Amino acid sequence: MALGPAPAGLLQLILGPVLVLLVCGLSSVLGQEVYTNQWAVHIPGGPEEANRIASKYGFINFGHVFGDYYNFRHRRVVKRSLSEHRETQVRLEKDPMVSWAEQQVVKRRRKRDLYTDPTDPKFVDQWYLHNSNRRDLNATGAWQQGYTGRGVVVSILDDGIEKNHPDLMQNYDPDASYDVNDADPDPQPRYTQLNDNRHGTRCAGEVAAVANNEICGVGVAYNAKIGGVRMLDGEVTDMVEAQSLSLNPQHIDIYSASWGPEDDGKTVDGPAKMAKEAFLHGVKEGRGGLGSIFVWASGNGGREKDSCNCDGYTNSIYTLSISSSTQNGNVPWYSEACSSTLATTYSSGNLNEKQIVTTDLKSKCTDTHTGTSASAPLAAGIIALALEANKNLTWRDMQHLVVQTSQPAHLLASDWRSNGVGRKVSHSYGYGLLNAGAIVAMAKTWTNVGPQRKCVFTVLAEPRNIGGHLSINKSVDACFGSDAHVKSLEHVQARLTLSYNRRGNLAIHLISPAGTRSTLLHPRPHDYSSEGFNDWAFMTTHSWDEDPTGVWTLEIENVAGASDYGTLTQFILVLYGTGSPSDTTTEKPQPGSGSCKTLDLRQICIECNAGYYLHKQSCVKRCPAGHAVGSQPLNYTVGNFVEPASVQACLPCPQPCVTCSSLSPDACTSCPPHSYLENNPGTCLHLNQILRETPGSFMVDGQGERHLEMEMGSRLPITIAVLSCVAIIATFAGVFLLLQIRSGALLKLPSLEAGSRLGANFSLGGNRVVSYRGIPTVWGDDGVNTDSDNEEFDVQNERTAFIKTQSAL
Ligand SMILES: [Ca+2]
Ligand SMILES: [Ca+2]
Ligand SMILES: [Ca+2]
Ligand SMILES: [Ca+2]
Numbered sequence: 001m002a003l004g005p006a007p008a009g010l011l012q013l014i015l016g017p018v019l020v021l022l023v024c025g026l027s028s029v030l031g032q033e034v035y036t037n038q039w040a041v042h043i044p045g046g047p048e049e050a051n052r053i054a055s056k057y058g059f060i061n062f063g064h065v066f067g068d069y070y071n072f073r074h075r076r077v078v079k080r081s082l083s084e085h086r087e088t089q090v091r092l093e094k095d096p097m098v099s100w101a102e103q104q105v106v107k108r109r110r111k112r113d114l115y116t117d118p119t120d121p122k123f124v125d126q127w128y129l130h131n132s133n134r135r136d137l138n139a140t141g142a143w144q145q146g147y148t149g150r151g152v153v154v155s156i157l158d159d160g161i162e163k164n165h166p167d168l169m170q171n172y173d174p175d176a177s178y179d180v181n182d183a184d185p186d187p188q189p190r191y192t193q194l195n196d197n198r199h200g201t202r203c204a205g206e207v208a209a210v211a212n213n214e215i216c217g218v219g220v221a222y223n224a225k226i227g228g229v230r231m232l233d234g235e236v237t238d239m240v241e242a243q244s245l246s247l248n249p250q251h252i253d254i255y256s257a258s259w260g261p262e263d264d265g266k267t268v269d270g271p272a273k274m275a276k277e278a279f280l281h282g283v284k285e286g287r288g289g290l291g292s293i294f295v296w297a298s299g300n301g302g303r304e305k306d307s308c309n310c311d312g313y314t315n316s317i318y319t320l321s322i323s324s325s326t327q328n329g330n331v332p333w334y335s336e337a338c339s340s341t342l343a344t345t346y347s348s349g350n351l352n353e354k355q356i357v358t359t360d361l362k363s364k365c366t367d368t369h370t371g372t373s374a375s376a377p378l379a380a381g382i383i384a385l386a387l388e389a390n391k392n393l394t395w396r397d398m399q400h401l402v403v404q405t406s407q408p409a410h411l412l413a414s415d416w417r418s419n420g421v422g423r424k425v426s427h428s429y430g431y432g433l434l435n436a437g438a439i440v441a442m443a444k445t446w447t448n449v450g451p452q453r454k455c456v457f458t459v460l461a462e463p464r465n466i467g468g469h470l471s472i473n474k475s476v477d478a479c480f481g482s483d484a485h486v487k488s489l490e491h492v493q494a495r496l497t498l499s500y501n502r503r504g505n506l507a508i509h510l511i512s513p514a515g516t517r518s519t520l521l522h523p524r525p526h527d528y529s530s531e532g533f534n535d536w537a538f539m540t541t542h543s544w545d546e547d548p549t550g551v552w553t554l555e556i557e558n559v560a561g562a563s564d565y566g567t568l569t570q571f572i573l574v575l576y577g578t579g580s581p582s583d584t585t586t587e588k589p590q591p592g593s594g595s596c597k598t599l600d601l602r603q604i605c606i607e608c609n610a611g612y613y614l615h616k617q618s619c620v621k622r623c624p625a626g627h628a629v630g631s632q633p634l635n636y637t638v639g640n641f642v643e644p645a646s647v648q649a650c651l652p653c654p655q656p657c658v659t660c661s662s663l664s665p666d667a668c669t670s671c672p673p674h675s676y677l678e679n680n681p682g683t684c685l686h687l688n689q690i691l692r693e694t695p696g697s698f699m700v701d702g703q704g705e706r707h708l709e710m711e712m713g714s715r716l717p718i719t720i721a722v723l724s725c726v727a728i729i730a731t732f733a734g735v736f737l738l739l740q741i742r743s744g745a746l747l748k749l750p751s752l753e754a755g756s757r758l759g760a761n762f763s764l765g766g767n768r769v770v771s772y773r774g775i776p777t778v779w780g781d782d783g784v785n786t787d788s789d790n791e792e793f794d795v796q797n798e799r800t801a802f803i804k805t806q807s808a809l
Pocket of ligand 4: 296313314315316317318319320321340
């Protein structure tokens with residue numbers, strides 16, 4: 001009031017700049033600006049002009065950022081300085097061709113995570129969730145991205161759950177719980193002197209023990225909802241299993257099960273009729289049609305040399321099978337090896353290795369949870385995190401994510417092998433250790449894989465004697481040309497029926513066209529059964545993402561004496577997968593996992609290790625058809641830096657080559673239609689042009705001889721091709737007429753007659769009936785035509801048989 005309007009304005013005038021100065025001063029004290037030797041320059045005159053200006057003022061032009069902006073670096077200005085290079089700035093600004101220029105400062109960028117480690121007293125002992133030596137499941141990696149299982153529902157199918165346990169109560173979900181044993185809604189465990197029924201409660205805590213409540217430790221998905229089904233504390237029947245597996249499938253997202261047939265090393269058993277239907281119904285209808293996710297422990301029969309492929313629950317394609325590693329990265333003594341295992345989490349090992357910390361009966365906390373049954377719930381928790389990151393994932397998407405983000409890391413096994421797409425896989429660990437941070441990151445941007453395709457081949461035409469060794473080759477086209485065409489594999493099954501006097505003496509291998517060798521069965525010394533296998537669907541995950549076209553080999557081997565005997569009566573090869581090739585999947589390999597060397601900030605691979613080439617953000621050993629190895633600029637942008645470098649990548653063949661051996665224009669190995677390949681590799685010459693020319697026109701210049709050669713060379717194959725076509729048509733017409741003349745009835749009843757009645761002379765006719773139905777018949781086995789009768793039956797009754805047969809899971 002004492003101050004009039006004029007003095008007030010004056011005060012503002014004086015105080016304003018003072019305040020600004022003060023703030024600036026403060027900011028520079030708190031976080032001083034660091035000037036780089038880089039300038040962002042706007043030059044509307046084009047790249048040439050930019051180059052000219054760069055050299056005029058002592059800059060190197062590091063290329064263009066976007067629009068008319070260029071990245072200049074000064075030759076003499078130091079890389080990092082606390083003071084601005086005013087002189088250079090002024091000179092640039094004064095140039096009439098430069099519309100704007102700015103010396104770049106280093107910006108402070110923090111990740112926007114509000115994450116802090118849980119404060120629970122036992123959290124420090126949960127070595128498998130987070131570990132400074134990085135031998136962990138990288139749970140903190142997912143939590144830091146903000147995923148803790150919120151909104152995801154997990155149910156533990158076991159011996160009950162202590163729903164009022166102080167570390168579970170808050171996350172307990174009655175809608176994800178039931179007591180199948182006593183047919184009531186309350187899954188509270190039955191308490192005994194020996195605490196027999198503590199297993200379910202222990203598993204539940206691994207998934208969703210509450211965080212930051214000063215009690216025990218935390219679950220992997222500590223904000224997930226957790227329920228339990230009490231089903232193991234009583235008679236387990238097919239109906240009990242089915243009821244448990246199909247509980248509330250529109251509410252429960254993930255079912256975790258750590259049970260199965262006896263792990264005695266001599267049992268071959270799996271889900272029966274109802275349980276099988278429950279699985280099928282779950283993946284088809286559960287979660288609004290995206291499919292229930294069944295996480296399964298691979299088995300504890302390691303000491304008995306059991307094979308998890310003889311357990312129809314883990315061997316099923318619908319279960320995501322999980323094995324164990326010890327703290328030190330060894331195969332635990334209880335672990336079972338088999339080709340259907342997908343991935344691994346930690347569990348107990350030797351006495352000197354740590355075990356799993358979790359909730360225990362009677363409101364307690366334990367640090368001695370053990371066995372493969374401790375591994376499955378950890379996996380279920382990690383999968384819950386991935387599901388929170390992307391609720392739209394199907395049951396198969398989840399398996400793809402597990403395959404792509406699991407890592408061999410430090411896990412020790414003698415059988416790590418690279419499969420046909422360069423991924424390391426082992427029978428003890430599947431694709432390796434789950435990585436919560438990685439799976440969540442990939443899940444966020446995952447695009448659903450296409451619908452599941454199923455391509456079936458009945459390989460055997462007649463029973464084969466197994467003897468000491470039986471090898472069967474089969475060339476397949478993966479149902480090319482039909483809706484079932486599998487271009488990129490997921491699960492593969494060999495459905496075998498065989499008799500053998502001692503089943504445990506057999507080793508069975510399946511070798512994919514890419515050379516991946518899956519052990520479908522290793523010898524089981526305790527298995528003296530003479531029952532053999534009855535339509536048992538041995539499953540492998542090891543050829544995931546491979547192209548199934550080519551020769552598959554089944555090897556059955558007797559590892560004992562020559563006195564054993566038996567017969568293989570059925571070998572059906574079932575290929576599951578998608579219609580899109582693997583190189584279009586959104587694979588983003590992790591650094592250190594083999595092929596990828598550098599990831600950019602978006603976690604996309606931009607540089608591959610030696611021996612691999614970058615192709616569509618993934619690393620491949622061989623470039624796909626239509627591409628050849630070349631170098632492309634390294635597209636690496638971290639902060640403000642653009643490092644100029646180049647990487648080896650798969651680049652498209654130069655026009656007009658369809659395929660090529662290198663990027664040179666004369667290295668075509670095949671040509672588009674109406675073109676002709678001169679030499680191999682060579683150039684593509686346009687056929688029409690040559691044909692349209694009159695012969696004389698080739699003689700006009702001095703190189704007439706060469707042209708004549710070319711003309712002859714190019715016309716000869718065409719003449720041969722035309723003649724061959726005529727001959728083939730004539731042959732077909734002849735055979736057709738012959739069939740007409742021989743028997744009209746034969747043509748009317750092809751399905752009944754073709755397979756058994758047509759002799760070797762008419763095998764062509766028999767095969768045509770089959771291929772018409774979209775089933776390829778290029779049998780590499782013994783050249784005998786197949787039984788089309790059976791095949792038709794197979795196609796028509798595929799689904800019925802699938803449900804009916806015990807091992808079709
Ligand atoms: Ca009850
Ligand atoms: Ca807790
Ligand atoms: Ca087992
Ligand atoms: Ca499985």
